[in-house]
Amino acid sequence: METFGKVAVTIFIVVIMRWAWKVVNMVWLKPKKLEKWLRNEGYKGNSYKFPLGDMREVATMIKEGRSKPSPITHDITSYALPFDHHIITKYGEKSFIWVGPNPRMYVTDPELIKEILSRPNEFQKQHPEPFRDSIIGGLLVSEGHKWTKHRKIINPAFNLQNLKIMFSAIRSSCSDMVHKLELLIGGTDYTEVDVWPYIDNLAGEVISRTAFGSNYKEGEKIFRIQRDQVDLLFQMLSILYLPGRRFIPTRANKKFKQNCEELHTLLKGIIDKKKKAIETGECSCDDLLGILLESNSKEIEENGVGMSMEDVIEECKLFYIAGSDTTSSLIVWTMVCLGLHKEWQVLAREEIQKVFGNRELDFEGLKNLKVLTMILYEALRLYPPVVMMERATVKETKLGNMMIPPGMQLALAMIQIHHDRDIWGEDANEFKPERFSDGMLNATKGKGSSPYFPFSSGPRICIGQNFALTEAKTAITMILQSFSFELSPSYKHSPFPVFTLPPQFGAHLILRNIT
Template sequence: MLTCHLTPFSHNPISKFQYKYVYFISKLHILHYVSKFGIMKESIPMDLALYLAIFFGLWVSQVVYSVYLKPKKLEKLLRQQGIKGTSYNPIHGDNLVMQEMANEALSKPMSLNHNIVPRVNPFVDQMVQKYGNICLCWRGTRPTLIIAEAELMKMILSDKDGLIQKPPANPFVALLSLGLSNLEGQKWAKRRRLINPAFHHQKLLGMVPEFIASCGKRIDYWKKLVDSSSSAEGTEIDVSSELHSLSADVIARTAFGSSYEEGKKIFQLQQEQAFLINEAFHSLYFPGLRFIPTKKNRRRYEVDKEIKDMLREIVNKKKRAMLDGESSGDTDLLGLLLQCKEKGNEMSMDDVIEECKLFYFAGHETTANWLTWTLICLAIHPEWQEKARQEVLQICGDKTPDADVLNRLKIVTMVLNEVLRLYPLVVNLWRYTARATRIGGITIPAGVELNLPTVLLHHSSEYWGDDAQEFKPERFAEGVSKATIKDQATAFYPFGWGSRICIGQNFANIEAKLALSMILQNFSFKLSPSYVHAPYTIISLQPQHGAPLIFQKI
């Protein structure tokens, strides 16, 4: 049985302190030789040339250390412990191979099945098959350990000592959202405590009328589309774009007290930014690249400024409403953030805007893509669509579902969990060793990335059985804790784990249950002949070519 330990490890053969020491000694040697050869201060041109040569030499030595010596030392330390994987390739590491494999996988659709791993995570899939569940690869100059062991993954995600953190973000990636998800230590803990009240169960139940209003508005629109169609077969609706609009309206209403129309431009810009950031994430990055005024760099910063300006206006509008007594400060996330800011909290206006950016994007994308994959799966498996519909009709009849029925929707919950298993919204979780750490008997030095491929774990026959690639919601009949075939094994991480588990998971759960129940009450649906099964990742997992379904009213 695998024994897991997560402890600090004191020996770090290439610490920053040691490097600075070597750097300092090198300077002393240079000064010694300057004195030895009698170069006087009065000979300014000679001194200037020498200083430039010294500076250039030190810069070259730093580059050599960062690009070659440090990665090779890290590789040696990891290989000495029996870890297999790819050898270090200076500068770009495995990036080119990763990109080539991703492009090849995305160039053609897959057959209509749920074995999505080879398409959405081809490099990691092949690495694990070739080298095992713990293996080494390279993202640029940074070593990355792929860890596809459920026990180790749980332990890493449960770290409370700050040994393992989120990786330092590519500056381009940071443009998409900062906020809570990128904070660490005490600053993260304070911000989490600050925002938590907005997601308390009773607070979320109070938002149910807004959820229902948004869902009802979208369903009325779909009914008009179906009624206006002359086809007896039903009406084609791309549920991917439609559910993004629905989710955006829910976020705008419940988090910011506005409407989808007010935030529509923000959502559109964030979608554009997601494409730009995804491109940057998979490209070779070197320090200073973001300052080069390329067309795409300029656009990334233009989009960021536009989003911030719009959010600043929404924030200021909310502040004025609160000052005038037209809005309470405890009815939505934005009001809560502003209340805390005005009470002398450490949050600045920029902090408030970053939290808004994060929730606009994460809250919008998560539920929209989750519901999209749910409708696709139920279209592929009409027997489960009918089971879920009969449950909703039996419990709710033709009445709109409310907060009281959510816990009674057992089949709906089973279906939603199975969709998250097969189509996890985030296919990899990323962590980083801030300090040298011992994990499960492996000594990992500081500065190593940890890739936790949740999609591989969710599809693993070791944890889910030989039918792991099949859509079987009955796995979750007794809840998440008893869904795997291994006793006490946690192999289900759709929202992360530990103290940093997604703060909005209950929000997403309520929205998904209500939306799915209302859709099942009003429509039956099947795949359109134009549907192409092609899952891919742009930050979160989504259908590459949309999700056209044929709807009929019930």
């Protein structure tokens, strides 16, 4: 027994020492090693501070930024990413920040970003990433074989033929929104409206109808929960990257966990209901979920393995937040830009009248709206739905003339590049859709298309970009057919990123009925 006791104590000590070594390595030795490499490569940043790095300062700047509006300007980088802008301004483009014990180096060269995005197996999504993983899952965060399989299963849902089928639902939802705005004006000449809730609801209704064959009311709870989750994450931002954060018994943590369970139950119910309806022949597979389930069944029949129920739930979460937030962001900032630059409203409205006249919008006709396409491209440049992307190395990896060590995070500074005067010219912070008159390739000052990537690029380019652009074109076209508009005196400019780039203080416009 005495020998057994000594062995047990020895094992316990060894386990504790191994655990302690891992912790020390994670929170001190590895960060200091990576910091040394960064400084040897000419990168500058704050010294590492145990255990949160720069996160306390990040949280403070974000809290301050969210509390007040920005000047009305398209030069939004310092407002949208206050801490990142502060670090890059202080240390230069070759700089880095500390996300907890992990350094994150900025990549601002468009060609290097293009290379990173074209090599997704070597430069992967950061795992784990608490902010992202708490809300978004599915295809967006999958890697390797799982991503390849899921992309294959989901691809049919977003092909051109199915987009044409779903167009009537998109058009119907846009028509409903326009009608609600018309009722607000009534018999008056004009009215002031915060259009953001209407656009946000429009995007929610479109994804509910096209993804789940339901109306917005059925998806309302899902949107409420996801919005609540985002607010809770901001409340926990200063501890979000702390190891074991989810076990800290704060009120926000407890509420977040409850919301996760409720969201899972709601989505599982929608999926089960859809599967039963398909099996009994009560509905066809003409929405995103139905097409996904049909494609998944085919994959299982052919290869024996497809998506699990949990996988499908994660993809549905992604449908909701990515499918709605990206598009609503594009539509609202396009309206803000057109409210500031009314001459482009006139040009777009003239083109819409020429293409459609008095007939109903159709899918094919949208392709002929060249001016509106230029306007949307410029809005995406100035106000990209995702302002920055992150990647990480899983092993020593060559990039340009550097050999980057494993475990290094890379911040792909999209919004910095979209506003770079060296790429776009001295008018980089001005709304000038004419820069896209000869297409994306010729919009930059001889730099090609690599500096423009609002939907990412490479093999992992956004699967829903055509869906988003179709919805945005339809919505803006129908709005311009019915209204002229300008910014209200009460408008507060507030492009502050969450997952996408919503206007945190709304979008107050003066609407005038022109029909």
